[in-house]
Amino acid sequence: MEDSAHTPPLDARELLQRRAAELPGLISFAGGLPDPALFPKRHLSRAFLAAISERPSSALQYGWPEGLPELRERIAAELAERSIAVEPERIIVTSGAQQAIQIAASVVGTRPRIAVERESYPGALEIFRSARGKLVELEDDAHLYYVMPSVSNPRGQSMSATARGSLLARARACNGYIVEDDAYAGTRFDGGGEPPLLASAPERVFHVGTFSKTLCPGLRIGWLIPPRKLARSTLKHKQATDLQASSLSQALLADYLRTGDFPALQRRARARYRRKLRRLLAAVERELPQLRASPPIGGFSLWLESSLAIDDSLLLERAIEQGVSFDPGQQFRARPEKTLAFRLCFSAVPEDQIETGVARLARALKRLTR
């Protein structure tokens, strides 16, 4: 429980990543950030002024732990667009998807066995480790299965019908629950998607969503749809955690979604991210032929693997010297592995810097492999 005396106290990797974030001229492929050029500032300002003048109590006062009724209806409508039928009453508005995952994990119990994919979202791994959970594989018996069936992070792949079937069968057999993290679902380049696990097994699935990837993360608004029989304990946990999500963000968001700008924004975003990915893939193929990548079907990143036994923190250090940064692979891995892997996020990099960034990265890697 005791920390070092540093202020703020950080480990080596965090220190590197923070240092990188402050370097002028650095090209950052790190972080899973949406492109800020897509933030609909004008529409959000209008929504704010509408919310604060027309319904100041909703925007500024305390609200119910499950969230603003109007926003829950809007979220249900968004889900209906993706053929997910959910009554608004089942939706709990959360302070981002991170909190939704954290609540689901704590509802399931203390020191749970949690099954995750070989590579997974670092924020979720952090929650499970904080909860003193035991990480196991998707093929094992577990109290909780954490998956991203629509668009995975870091790989940007969807789960096959076979894998979905096995997962559901496994969870049923051992009476386990599933956290279906749908955070990136709205970023699929084809705008489509299979029905979520929630549709097949509503009694077993905690469905998690967010506006952080499709609108903006600064609002910190996500949602959680718990299995019916855990609805009460889930809401209790939400309330104990932080009473409720920001009233201001909720009121603003409800108003924004009413303007009708959101579908158009999502189309613009998909086109932009697809373009950036295309440039990144071409640059990686040219400059980093020793790395393997599978083109993602959505999401913000490209996952690169190799058979090189290189420490990713060391590569990051060299990369920062060259003026580029990325997300080291180890933080996505449930169990440490020896071979080099890392994640390149194309989402927030200015389009015309992608080639330069990859060339810098190639130079950094060359210095470690020659």
Added chain:
Amino acid sequence: MEDSAHTPPLDARELLQRRAAELPGLISFAGGLPDPALFPKRHLSRAFLAAISERPSSALQYGWPEGLPELRERIAAELAERSIAVEPERIIVTSGAQQAIQIAASVVGTRPRIAVERESYPGALEIFRSARGKLVELEDDAHLYYVMPSVSNPRGQSMSATARGSLLARARACNGYIVEDDAYAGTRFDGGGEPPLLASAPERVFHVGTFSKTLCPGLRIGWLIPPRKLARSTLKHKQATDLQASSLSQALLADYLRTGDFPALQRRARARYRRKLRRLLAAVERELPQLRASPPIGGFSLWLESSLAIDDSLLLERAIEQGVSFDPGQQFRARPEKTLAFRLCFSAVPEDQIETGVARLARALKRLTR
């Protein structure tokens, strides 16, 4: 772990309180809500527009888990006004005081022994029960001592110098930590206050504050100052919990605090709350002579006790029939007690409804005692 099938599922007391909240014409002494007439809507709108146009990335993008540097500086400056010297680097911005308490409790460990006052903040009791903690008394050995030394909830009293001294000695003797919940500190009617426990024992105190009582709760912004040696694990817990507090609320708040309106708002608020309390005290003395009350030195509420063996939920039911509601006493009690007590919040009741509300309550009580 299993819930009933209700949607949304509620227990009897919650159901009553929710029903009350929707009744037209009901006078509510429930909830600890600030007076919405005090929300500085114009200043907040200006702050929003400044934040979103001048620093859209701070307002809409992801930020660091510890919070926006500028806001941490403003919070340090606010604390300095109250003679609390804290470096901004030590402050973690949280999603309200509730989360700050929750994080402190989880840093201290699983199933902790937590000492609380005889009556305490229900939200904190909920956290400790959720964490499967054992509630003990302030005189006992504990891992964590939860107190509100500046202005307590529900009593609205400050802790005496003797009680502070004993608490610190006790915590030191058993190597326990203290959560100093300063949520209501800014609401003292005299605008003053003793130095916080943080000043006497920074190595042992988690200091908790919030803008929910002095500005508006809808922003969901509070803060946590952990003991130095727990700074790293506290920040890790904050990050695992919800990544960060709302960027939008933080940017807006930083801008609002820069405008200089806050001190004037606090003066207006103190005058208004003092006036409401005076009317409530007079009405209670007249209409409810069988109840005991000690005038609070700050806060939003009056705590009323009696030697009557009446169930507070039953009284609430009768009160709602009469068109008034309040917070039942049992939810503030660490251990159930037989005698009737309850909390009347004067803060959000329109001033001219206070007498009518108390008269209705007196009628409800009369029906149960005759």
